[in-house]
Amino acid sequence: MIPLQPVALGLVIVALVVDGNGWDLLPDPIGWALVLLGTLALPREIHRRDAMVVAAALALVASAVIWPPGVAERVADTDESLSWALSLPQLAYLFLLADGLRRAARAAEEGSRAAWFATAETLVVGAAVLPVLVFGAGADALAGIAVLCATLALVLLVVLTLTSARAPWAGGRPRAIPGT
Secondary structure, three states, rough: OOOOOHHHHHHHHHHHHEEOOOOOOOOHHHHHHHHHHHHOOOOOOOHHHHHHHHHHHHHHHHHHOOOOOOOHHHHEEEEEEEEHHHHHHHHHHHHHEEEEEEEEHHHHHOOHHHHHHHHHHHHHHHHHHHHHHHHHHHOOHHHHHHHHHHHHHHHHHHHHHHHHHHOOOOOOOOOOOOOO
């Protein structure tokens, strides 16, 4: 298995919502299960790989809790900061993934790829920290920026994991050249 392929597919499932009478027909728990499977297959040398596994497992549990129709809305209606708190395992995973792959790319002397992973890290930090300012300081204007940071981080990490999937430092296998 090429570890980053199920990670990318899982993140795509998490990002997409297909409404079927209130149910998300692309359930986030399935996406997080794929992310967890791919993360377990990553090389042990990836920085904080074990923490990534824990964060993916927590994101799986949190997504299962809020997957049934109406639950996420009821949580948000009760307290928006609780919705944010339930997103923290996902944000932690995205940060750890970006950080681990940035370090691996840098060690493999792939500086431009490492820089893109650093960009994803920065976006995840923005998505995690800006809601504190929104809820704690009443800076409501930052709410949209926080959502934008989270969305861009997720999309960027999908692209980066797919384009890095075959890199040896990410546990990938280079394509065999036919006839060799």
